[in-house]
Amino acid sequence: MGRVGVIFKRELVGYFATPIAAVFIIIFLMLAGAFTFYLGDFFARGQSDLIPFFDFHPWLYLVLIPALAMRLWAEERRGGTIELLFTLPVTLWEAVVGKFLAAWCFTGIALTLTFPMWVTVNILGEPDNGVILASYLGSFLMAGGFMAIGSCMSALTKNQVIAFVISVVVGLGFILSGFAMVLDLFSGWAPQFVVELISSFSFLTHFNALSRGVVDLRDLVYFLSLIGFWLFATALVLEWKKAE
């Protein structure tokens, strides 16, 4: 196990050593369920798929993931442990990736625990499980995107509240840029490629493609490169603000 693995293990165990794990998972599952059944009309639709379940994931993540991500670096900096971490023989990049992977994996655990939803829909009907699998993949990748943004915002400040608020705002930007309402603002005057560019940055555009069951390499590349970009930014910000 390399140093990334050691950090990953410590972080992941850390979630379960504090009430964070329980609170996050319970709230996530409750909200996911409530949205699906009440807002999404899961039963009344009479269709055996999980579209009403996955449709709300961007909004759930928008609020819940920044709450998880805000402590990633802000807490290290406030507690002074950042000094400890970076005087161990570890590179900046290994630490950033290790911590991110643990947080991402934790959301993956929460997401996996929604399996009763999948069981339910399989009992009630005969859904296309390929589509559901692709949707889970898309949801997980999107969670990674939100988490990487949150990681960078957390590196910016000691203050977790500020990290949370900025993460939500940036995340909202990444959701809304796929909305017709926002795109209309541009389509009147901006060239078509600009509108497409803005729309192509949206989590929704790529997540919707995956949740329709189309696993396109471009969508995977989008999410992975987005994660890579924000983690790179995290490392830059950490290096820049270390002294504070």
Place this chain on the structure above:
Amino acid sequence: MVELRQLRKTFGPIVAVDEVSFTVGRGEVLGFLGPNGAGKSTTMKMITGFLTPTQGTVTVNGFDVWKQPLEAKESLGYLPEGAPAYGEMTPLSFLMFVGEMRGFRGAELSRRVSEVMEKVNLEGVAHQPIDTLSKGFKRRVGLAQAIIHDPSVLILDEPTDGLDPNQKHEVRGLIKTMAREKAIILSTHVLEEVHAVCTRAMIIARSKVITDGTPADLEARSRYHNAVILRLRGPCADGVQAMLQGLPGVESAEALDGDAMEYRILPKDGQPIIGAVSQCVHRHNWDVVELSVEHGHLDEVFRSLTMPAQALT
């Protein structure tokens, strides 16, 4: 083992560390003294590779801290100010984590963790979350993580700050036992600590190194160096003070407490005067309660060196 060359760090317009150069070898315990904000911690953070200097280089065991950071960090142990640790972890799991980060696995890892826990007396609290531990235990956890890999260079930022006298004594004892085969740099506000553990003392003020020498050198700069304290049982002949003042080599004699007949006799240029004083005592057959030589007051030296000239008057 540690070499700093013209190290400089600026934060915007503020110069935190200005052209600091020195080397520390095996067996040396260098005490960093200086007022708050003088640049002690910043210098230490640059030695450990946490901060990047604006100019200059640091080498640890021959490795440049910025060109070969991993190699340099491997031979370095660091206790940051306030001994930060992950509060939700227990000392045991925390030390296991640090040990694993240092590349130890399996039996070697467990051996090192239990060894180091024994060394700093942590066994009793091995399974309690660090957040719930007292300051003294937290400091020991910090020390333990700094020495788990038996580094040849140890950087300790205020290792005894906030500890009670017994804990201070323990930590100092620990530092002393490690001193022989390591190069140790520690910062402190407690001047008595310099005596207790350091082989070398360095005063840093206004971002610069002001003095660098043995603790005895530093004391010799005090105007109380080699001063004699004399207390007599009264009532005694008048003019004792005048007689003392007239002795060869004596600069002045000040009465510390008139009724108790206690005097501090200051020498000229720090020369020993105890001989002259004791001869004088014998000659007059004074009834002596106390006769002692002062080595010098470090706090006075510290103040006179670190305060701006106008503030002294």
